[in-house]
Each structure stands twice: as C-alpha cells, then as structure tokens.
Amino acid sequence: MYGSIAAIGAGLAVLGAGIGIGQIGGKAVEGIARNPEASGKITTTMIIAAALIEGVALFGVVIGLLGGTPA
C-alpha cells in the first residue's frame, strides 16, 4: 500500500509537468509560426523553461520513488 501511494504521487508530479511542458511547447510553436526568424532564441528559452519545470517534476518523482523503496 505504501508503495502504491508513492506511485500516485509520482504520477501526479508527472501529470503537472506534462501539462506545463506541453503548454511551453505549444506556445513555442505558435511563437515560431508567428516569427520564424526568432526560432533559435525561442527554442533555447523553451528548453530552459522546460528544464526548470522538469527539474521540479523529477524532484516529485524521486520523492515518490523513495517513498516506494524500503530504505
């Protein structure tokens, strides 16, 4: 039971990050479509923003995994 609750937590963390990164990717594509010359800058910014979200999400996943693992 212990492990499965942790897995739900990890799943929730991934859900949030998925929505966030999806938004970033979508908006970046919109931005590039509007202004194709700025695609390089947009891509860099997008990767950084996605990485920041992903860092938080992975933190959640790690906590979830730790909860699921008997130390």
Next chain:
Amino acid sequence: MDLVLPDFGLLFWTGLVFCSLLFLLAKFAWKPILSAVNERGNSIAEALELAEKTREEMKTLKAENDQILKVAKAERDEILKDAKQTSNAMIESAKEKSKEEAQKIVDAARDSIRSEKAAAMAELKTHVAAISLEIAEKVVRTELSSDEKQKALASNLASDINMN
C-alpha cells in the same frame, strides 16, 4: 533515502578529480584549442574583409577603366566625325569648284557659239540681202518689162490703198 544523501567519500574524490581535470584541461587543452580556433576565426574574418576590400577596389578600378574607355570612345567618335566633316566639305568644295569650272567652260562654249552664230547670221544676212537684191532686180526687170504689167501693178497698189 541514502540515494539522495551525498556520500562524503565520493564527494571528496569528485572534488579532487574534477578540480584537477579543470586545471589540466584549462592549461593543456582549452587554452591552445580556443586560441587556435579563435585565431583561425580572426584570420578567416580578416581574409573575408580583405576579399571584400579587394572586390571594392576592383569595382572602383573597373569603373575607372570604364570611364577612361568611355572618354576614349567619345574622342574617337569626335575625331571620326571631324574627319568625315572635313572630307565631306572637301568633296563638297571640289564638287562646287568643278561645277563652276564646268559652268565656265559651258558658258565660254556658249559665248563662242553665240558669237559664231551671230557672225554666221551676219554673213548669212549679207548673203541673203545680196541674193534678195539680185532676185528683186530680176523680178523688177520682169515685172516692168511691159506697159500692161506696169499698169496692173499700179492699179493693184492703188486697190490696196483703197481697201485701207
């Protein structure tokens, strides 16, 4: 939980190895690589600049050449035009002169012909006058050879006067 707790031994070795790697690479790798690459980049940029400059120079040189060529062409055209004009004028004047000459010759010829003709006419007139006199003498001789003929003539003349 020990998955997320730093382990002192590994931390120590990481520090040691990473710092020495940073030092060694900075000294033996990054410095020569970056200086070589940047130097090459600079030399390429310089070469490009030089090429651009040369191209610019070539452009101006070409423009100058074109200018000179244009001027020379114009000059040549001018000379040709002058020469043509002169020759034309010469031909024209020659023609004029020859025409005049011809006119003169023709005039002279005409004058002489006229004078010849006049002389001939004068001579002809004298001859014709002499011949006419002779003929008139002969006619008068025949006409006035008898009395009737003299009377007829006189009446003829008289009728003519009456008619008038």
Next chain:
Amino acid sequence: MKKALTYFIIALVFSVTSFAVMANDHKEESQEEKEFDVSEMIMHHVKDAHEWHLWGPEHGGTSIYLPVILKTDEGIETFSSSHLYHGELVHIGENHYYKGTGPAEGFAMFHEKIYELDEHGMLHFEDGHVHGNVKPMDFSITKNVTSLFIGSFLVFILMFSCARFYKKNGAVAPRGIAKFLEPLILFVQDDIAKANINEKKYKKFVPFLLTVFFFIWINNLLGLIPIFPGSANLTGNISVTFFLACLTLIIILVNGNKNYWGHIFAPPGVPKALLPIMIPIEIVGIFTKPFALMIRLFANITAGHIIILALISIIFINKNVAWGALSVPMALFISVLELLVAALQAYLFAMLSALFIGAAVEEAHH
C-alpha cells in the same frame, strides 16, 4: 556511424539482458522461496558499490574488487573489498551483512555501507537501520570513483589529443578528432558562454563551462554502456551533482558584482515595508538555483537507469522470455532516448550555469 550506433544498442540490450538472467538464475537456485525483488535489484544497480560486478551470479561471479580506504580513529585502513564480499554472511532477523575477514577484520558492510563492529563483533539494528555502530569515513575507490577516473581520463585524452592537433598544425581547418570536437567546443563558447554572459567577461568562465559540459556528457554516455568501462551511475549520483552544483554556486558568489548583491539586499523598486519578506526570499533564491541543477542532473540520469532496468525486469517479474518481445524494444527505445538526454542534460547544466553566472556578473542598466 549509424551502424556503430546500432551495434552499440544491440550490445547494450543483450548485455543488460544476459546479466540480469544470470543474476536471476542464481537467486532462484540459492533462495528458491525468495521472490525476484525489482526495486532491490534496481536500487542495487543505481547505487554505488565497493566492487565492479562484471558477469556471473551476484556473489561468486566475476567482479573487480576495488580497494577500500577507511579513515578510522586509529588512522587509515586499506584493504581489498573482496575481504568483505567474501567474508562471513551474517543474518540478524530481516537484515544480513558481510563481516570482514583477514585485513578487513573488525569491519562489516551492510547495504554497501561499512561500519566498525562493536566489541562483540556485531552490528546492531533498529528499524532496519544500523544503530550504535561507529561509521568510519569511507574514502574507498568505489565503482563510481573508478568510473570517475575512467571518465575524466577519457575527457582529458580526448581534449589533449585535440589540443595536440592544433599545436602541431597551427590554426588550420580541423581534421580527425578535432573536427568532431571543435564544433562542440565552439558551441559551448559561443552559444552557451557568450550568449548568456556579458561580452567582456565571458572568457573567464569558458574553461569551467567546457569542462562541466564534457565531463557530464562523457560520464552520462559511460553510464549508458552496460558493460565494464561504463554502467556506473556516476552522474546520477547525488554526491557528484552536489559537487558540480556547489562549484557553480561558488563561482556565482565569488563573481557576483555590486549589481547582483544590490538586487538581493536592496531590490530596486520594492517598498521598504516589503524588504523583510523580499530579502529572505532572494537569499533562498541564491541556493535554489544550484539546488535545482543538482536535482535535475541526478534525477534525470537516475530515472533513465531505473526505467531501463525496470523495463528489462518485466521479463523476470513474469518469468517468461516471451515478455522480452515487449520489454526489449521498449528498453531499446528508452536507451536511444537516454542518448539524447545524456547530451541534453550536459547542455542544460552548462547552459543554466552560464545563465546564473551571467546574471551575477551583469552590469546595471537602468
């Protein structure tokens, strides 16, 4: 290149598979009643070890026994880890640990942690943890430390041969190894350092960023190789990422200028009344940035290892080779994805470090 990659991936899948098969066989032989424990197997592979297991069953197979270096109260003790792994296996309740023999007399290893035995030659447990035994400082050349040596040596050899090419040939068009590395080095210099740090100051930080980038990248790739020179989870170890993040933090703190500190202790345009709230937030902000760097690299790489191992484990959970038709292609897919992640995380670490350093040295422009 494509072919080599394919071979690499095939080798990867097969070696992971065969390795796991042997481990599993052995377990079933020795402890028939014990179920195959996925999380224990995965944690065992993700964590550090004092031996480098090559092939064969988990104990009694072929391993490289790495030197153990301990700093105890009496001084420094050095012995081979085989004296622990081939020592006496002691069971106390649920827990079992190795009691060292020979030169390792007086030490015991429980879950890869070395403790001093008490006067009765025992370890004491409380709640599944060792309690009351002295834990000497462990400076052992563990699996990760060995991997660290190999990876760093590789990075050094690569870069040194690249540098030698330029020394020999001068500033010419690159060939061979330099042709491969030069675009990457230029990428770090121009797109990571120059793009994020002030034009006049970026030169000072390029060596650090380059070293971090290549160190992380090469070690990430080494971690993806499932056989000897690789397979250690070095960049997925919190100690390593902690050190790298600390280095970034130190560079930021040392190079932070008046403008940077001004934004922390006297944020412009913030009412005086808010300062007691803002200053602590800003101070926490100094530490959260490198903290995020540390967690990101650690979690990404560890998660990659865990996913690959978990997918391969599907076969052993179901005890049926036919599941390989599902798990092997999936593990292959994740392995290829991990190749991308290996490069991406190296890029991100260098990129975000450059970004934070750039913010710290930025001149005021009001």
